[in-house]
Amino acid sequence: MNGYQSGSNGLHNIIPIEMNANFFFDRAVKSLDRYQYDKALKYFRKAVEYEPDNPVNHCNMAGILSETGDYEGSNDVLQHILDKVDSSMTECYFYMANNYANMELFEEAEKALVTYLEEDSSGQFMDEAEELMELLHYELNRPAKVNRIKSREGMVEHERARELLEEGKFAQAVKLLEEIVGDYPDFLAARNNLALAYYYMGRFAKAKQTIEEVLEQEPGNLHGLCNLAIFFQHEGNNDQRNRLVEMLVVTVPFHQEHVFKLATTMGILGKHEAAYSHFRRLLKDEEFSSDPSLYHYTAVAACNSGQYESAANYWRHAKKLDPGSVIPDFYLAQLQHRKKTGTMVMKVSYHYHLPFEEQFKRWEHDGEVMTEEVKHNPLIRSSFFWALRHGDPHIKLQVIRTLELIADDEVQHALQSFLQEPGEDADLKDAARLVLQQLESKRSRTQDREAGVKGKEVLPDWHPTWQEVVDKASQTMDKRSDHFWKRELETLWSEFLSKLYPDIPNIRNTSGWAAALEYMTAKMRGRAYTYEEVALRYGISSSTVRRYARQIDQVCGNKDQSDDNFRPFTENI
Structure with missing residues (x-):
């Protein structure tokens, strides 16, 4: 019996073959799989005949011609694509550059490659283009003149x-x-x-x-x-x-950058086990395995997942990689304390720095170290701005006072934005306004010096009696005021002397001037001290405090927080 059963005309079970571009494309691909380049080229030509406006078929035909060594014919097809079919097919310039290089026409290859780099926005063949560029540099004994690389614009x-x-x-x-x-x-x-x-x-x-x-x-x-x-x-x-x-x-991302992004995101979202899995993947990569902060992140994820022994091991490794850091020691001590006291849960922040409370304890007696760390450590700096938005009120207050020591445009912008938050505590806003006032005062003094106005830099050597005033105030304030208040007091005293120079009065009554400085600094901080309170602490009369405070006020301007100096900031609210 025949392989099929015919009907009355013997043809009704025959499936017709549709001869179109797809048919010939499939035939061409099968021929390529068998390395039958002549057949593949023939089929691609037929596909082009059926779809002359499809640039892909033309590119395939150019690729076959290049594979068979007909580089000139391949370039003719590529040029036809650019001229007649689709001028946006900028990858054709890259293919042409390779063909010219194979023909040892290096000048033409360079010209085509430069055009590719300057016109192609996708950067699909950037790695290969860089390799070809190195070859052309060697062959032509000079670098190519590339005005721009379009795919990397803005990088x-x-x-x-x-x-x-x-x-x-x-x-x-x-x-x-x-x-x-x-x-x-x-x-x-x-x-x-x-x-x-x-x-x-x-x-x-x-x-x-x-x-x-x-x-x-x-x-x-x-x-x-x-x-x-x-x-x-x-x-x-x-x-x-x-x-x-x-x-x-x-x-499960493939690229390491995506793995890191997903790991940190899982940590922020509270999915610590997932974060732990991704961070461990990263540690297996040699590129990341020497980064102490990554070991910290992995330790935190382990700790927050209840895997305390694993967390301790990762913090020990972080300590080996970063022996000068106090961070691993701090958290290892916390783990040890938890073990001794039987605390069931220990939740830790992913930031690679000490908790704010611990940082402020360390900086309490060394403001210079704090200033340098906050200025130059981007992680700490960015976390300060974050805490200003999301921290507890007492943390926000500490951050506001610390930001005064950084004193740059970013700080000013952050504090001005803080003042515009409708739900923030009024006392915190007052503290922010005060810091902004101090920054504005410092900026004005700097501008005065640049304009030739006499300031601290033109004072003679600091006189011992001037320092005695500061020391007296610091000693008397010691139990009631923090490091930041003392810094403000020193700044105010320096401003007073600078503006008076060279007509500085003879400083005989050290206690009187010190008391007046404390009184004025307290007003700047919004503290309602009376002349009598201050006078009692310094063992002098209230009239003496009033007289010296009035002199400072007349020279340095009204420092009361209701002063007009605050208007530039409140007008923006």
């Missing part, structure tokens, strides 16, 4: 913006990232970082909107999804947060 600026973020300079980072996103709307990494910068500044609605813009362009963007989950948690939107967490917790 340098973006790296600078990332540095600003890590340093806690959020306002500057926002300004730069907004410019990058404006110039390169598809630069999703910059848009993600812009969202984070908004978030750190407390501009939560803007942060969320920016992340939504990322996910509109790329719904599976891992950084965007992680950030959005954190934003949902901040809003208290538990339903949306939980749906995202369910998806993220089963995600």
